[in-house]
Amino acid sequence: MALDYAKIKEAAENYRPDMVRFLREMISHPSESCEEKEVVECIRAEMEKLGFDKVEVDGLGNVIGWMGEGDKSLQLIPISIR
Secondary structure, X not given: OOOOHHHHHHHHHHOHHHHHHHHHHXXXXXXXXXXXXXXHHHHHHHHHHOOOOEEEEOOOOOEEXXXXXXXXXXXXXXXXXX
């Protein structure tokens, strides 16, 4: 089955305003090493708002969200850029 890249791009463009809002909100919080609590809470709240099935913060402060079920997973690892 061939992917319709035009439809994928169009769908992605429809999310642009929400993504820009979220990214601006996320970077507005301080997130120096060991001081990420506010940005972690921002990400957790957004995942819950989007309807993730389960959202948790692990002992290291990583936000983990589950949506759907199956043997595939997508993991996003935030990094700090200084």
